[in-house]
Amino acid sequence: MPSMHAPLVALSCLLASVRAEVTIYGLTGQTTLAHLGPGSSSAPLSTTTSFATTPGPPQYTGLAAYNPVYMVPPAIPSPAPANQFSIGVPSDAQLLPGLSVKQRGSFFGFSIEMSVANQLIGTSSTNLHVPFLNFMSIIAEKAGEVHVRVGGNTQDTAYMVDSLPDGKFLDKNREDASNPTGTPIIAITPDLLFMLANVSSLVNIKWYLGIPFNDTNWRFQIAEKSEAILGDNLLGLQAANEPDLYARHGHRPENWGPEDFFEEFSAMTQAYSSDSQVPVKNNLIAPSVSSSGWTPEQVWDTGFVEAYSDYLQALAVEHYPSDNCAVIYPDPNNPPKNPLELLPQYLSHKSGQQLVAPYLNSTALAQQWGKPFMMFETNTASCGGFPGISDTFTSALWGVDYALQMAYSNFTTALFHFGGQNVSYNPFTAAPTNESAIHQWTTGPIFYSSIFLAEALGKTNASQVKDMLINDGNELTPGYAIYENGQFARMALINYMTDPSGANDYTATIYVGGDGFGEPNAAPASVKVKYLRAPSTSEKDNITWAGQTLGGRFMADGRWQGEESVLTIQCDQANNACQIKVPAPGAALVFFSDAAQAAAADGPIETFSTSIITKSKNTVTIDPSVLATSNGESGKDRLHRGGTSYGAESSGMAAYVAPGIAALISVLAGTAMFIRAS
Structure with a gap:
């Protein structure tokens, strides 16, 4: 391998969150107010927002990545899926036909x-x-x-x-x-x-x-x-x-x-x-x-x-x-699709x-x-x-x-x-x-x-997956068993419904091994559970994994915010049963084996940050003398950089940095940053 240029890193500054609201329309006509995300306006500063004044899909003309469109989640079906049901799994993978090939964690x-x-x-x-x-x-x-x-x-x-x-x-x-x-x-x-x-x-x-x-x-x-x-x-x-x-x-x-x-x-x-x-x-x-x-x-x-x-x-x-x-490339053979009609298809195991x-x-x-x-x-x-x-x-x-x-x-x-x-x-x-x-x-x-x-x-690269077709195969409550090195290790449970009342949260009672599989009872004394949660399937910002969030729109730098919450749920070993509640909406990852439970405890995650940021608003400060002797670039030399192959945005800019140096000042959108290799 030839020598590589020393890697250096840059990071935008922090910001405060401001909520803006607008009335738009959803599946059942006019809906509740929908927040548009952080920022001093309802959309990125260089864009505009407009909405239909009659029921139907709202129209937004800003950058799609920050759109404020909110759609009402589908109603709970009648009758609703059962909210109490059992799942039986063997502890030995050889007793469960149809498992996948061995999968890597990087899947x-x-x-x-x-x-x-x-x-x-x-x-x-x-x-x-x-x-x-x-x-x-x-x-x-x-x-x-x-x-x-x-x-x-x-x-x-x-x-x-x-x-x-x-x-x-x-x-x-x-x-x-x-x-x-x-x-x-x-x-x-x-x-x-x-x-x-x-x-x-x-x-x-x-x-x-x-x-x-x-x-x-x-x-x-x-x-x-x-x-x-x-x-x-x-x-x-x-x-x-x-x-x-x-x-x-x-x-x-x-x-x-x-x-x-x-x-x-x-x-x-x-x-x-x-x-x-x-x-x-x-x-x-x-x-x-x-x-x-x-x-x-x-x-x-x-x-x-x-x-x-x-x-x-x-x-x-x-x-x-x-x-x-x-929407982008009009074609008489491919008429525009209505997201309101498509939404339920994405909230189904059938997809x-x-x-x-x-x-x-x-x-x-x-x-x-x-x-x-x-x-x-x-x-x-x-x-x-x-x-x-x-x-x-x-x-x-x-x-x-x-x-x-x-x-x-x-x-x-x-x-x-x-x-x-x-x-x-x-x-x-x-x-x-x-x-x-x-x-x-x-x-x-x-x-x-x-x-x-x-x-x-x-991380073992020896995991096998099985769709368990739980709850009689109901499309709104799917679940998967995951085996690792031939032994039952984890279960993934999903609830596609949105119901803030809690009435459509479900509880799955999981039986491990037992007479049904010709095995001894194998329920552990307890399991660990991590939840993927949000108030609604239409939520854009308030999403958490094990109690932590990566931040909503305009609020992320790739680092966790908040305290991690890994639940320990006691199992009934006498009856070989572990009861796991899954919120509506949400997903639960349940860790059963000893090795899986040990892996559930997150180790330290290496993160990266800039050494010094000179913008005084929402940032730390730096001695001006450091900047005076740095080798940064002037903002007037910024270069445009563009977007994706579909609907690319070319209003951006990029900064070139000469290779082979150990530290530099990078000017990105008016924010000077002193950068040092991590």
């Missing part, structure tokens, strides 16, 4: 559109974003490591250059973009890869990268440089992103199909094998079809895996349950079951072929998600259920996608750079799903 990972790497990860190899490091540290501590993909639509036309003006590592050309989704053509420098390597030196993150597949003049510079710079921290290289959509987007002839893809992949692998600067030849990930054009079987039927097995590290697909594309069903044949075939099977990109809906769904507690519960359903169905990885500030589904979002002097980052509810999954699967 739930992240996908970052290559064009927004500078918004989320850092602005250079020596200037890393502190909140990103902190958010990732949470998952790394619980799962052992984090898997992150940098790619997406923008990878297919990406090309590498030695340098860019003003020291940038990424530049976008929108004028040349031919994709109807507005995907820019991007140029990157090796400093992007040095940045990823420096992140990995601080947090145990391993990376997937995308390489271009837009023409037969194959460009492998990303592969060459990433192998040299990232080394063992490079997990694999995705070749082709959603090739089944190439023809639809005008990148291939109209009749271009799976056989044509097979032939192009052949040409690519021949060139790949001949490239002496790519030392590893078996780390490609494909075919990454979206299933909107071709089914995976259409690719398998070409003999794809048999032909290219020596090059394939893993098989992958990409899939979203719905799309919000018509995950239906999403994985088309892939069960492929996950079985992958096991025969000895290949991991990955969901390489997913989230609540493509083209940025749905306001009022993707950015609420609905998505947190849905994300837990969907991810566990994928794990149970023998996917081996699931990567949830990030865009820029103009999408609703981000696991977390940087503050708009014209407001970063007064606002912090925003935690997306689905990030809590990743924490839940990391703890549910643990």
Whole structure:
């Protein structure tokens, strides 16, 4: 490994919370007042907000990541699901048929559109974003490591250059973009890869990268440089992103199909094998079809895996349950979807079951072929998600259920996608750079799903999952048993209903072992429980995991706020029963085995902070003499940085920092910060 630039980190300042309110409409007409989040106005300062004056979906014209749209949770069905029921589980995994393959704690990972790497990860190899490091540290501590993909639509036309003006590592050309989704053509420098390597030196993150597949003049510079710079921290290289959509987007002839893809992949692998600067030849990930054009079987039927097995590290697909594309890209064949009508679908166990069903044949075939099977990109809906769904507690519960359903169905990885500030589904979002002097980052509810999954699967990389179809398979009260090293370890319980009265909280009585399984009674004396909670499935800010929160909109830096609360619940060993209450709404992770209960106690999580912040409002202060002798940049030299491939926001800016220095002053949105390597 060559020497890397010393990693340095930057962090926006703290802010105070202010609530604003507005009357909007929901499923049943006019609803209660909905808070719009922190800040002195109802939306980011550079945007406007407008709402319908008649019943129907509210209209919001600001940045989607901070939208104030609130929708009334679905009513409790009549009759309501039973709120008292029992679950029997054996203590020995061999007595429970249908368990998944062994899963890693890093199962739930992240996908970052290559064009927004500078918004989320850092602005250079020596200037890393502190909140990103902190958010990732949470998952790394619980799962052992984090898997992150940098790619997406923008990878297919990406090309590498030695340098860019003003020291940038990424530049976008929108004028040349031919994709109807507005995907820019991007140029990157090796400093992007040095940045990823420096992140990995601080947090145990391993990376997937995308390489271009837009023409037969194959460009492998990303592969060459990433192998040299990232080394063992490079997990694999995705070749082709959603090739089944190439023809639809005008990148291939109209009749271009799976056989044509097979032939192009052949040409690519021949060139790949001949490239002496790519030392590893078996780390490609494909075919990454979206299933909107071709089914995976259409690719398998070409003999794809048999032909290219020596090059394939893993098989992958990409899939979203719905799309919000018509709002951004009007299409008479794809009319706009009404989030109010879609909301109940995300509050149902059927959602995950239906999403994985088309892939069960492929996950079985992958096991025969000895290949991991990955969901390489997913989230609540493509083209940025749905306001009022993707950015609420609905998505947190849905994300837990969907991810566990994928794990149970023998996917081996699931990567949830990030865009820029103009999408609703981000696991977390940087503050708009014209407001970063007064606002912090925003935690997306689905990030809590990743924490839940990391703890549910643990660090042993030997966890197996079973959908228990509890409560007679009721779609509003799903539950999963999780075994570790062959023994019952944890149970995940979800309650999709919203009922502040408590009448639809449910109590599951869990029996471990016993005569029903030909085992001795095995209920422990007590269990530990962590709850994922919010007042409503429509809540955006007040979300807690084990009593702690990462902060609502504009209030997060990736560090926990509040005191952790891990409940100890006594079991009735005489009757072999442990009773677990699950709030409406909420999810409970119950730790049964001794090893699981020991792991439930969080160890110290390494976090990162800037050394000194000079803005006096909401910050600490610094001796001006320190600034006088620093090597910071002037705010007048700020550079624009843009957004995601879908609805990107380009009002931001970035700061370049010269490599190889030990400390610096970084000027981001008017806030000077003295930064020192952690």
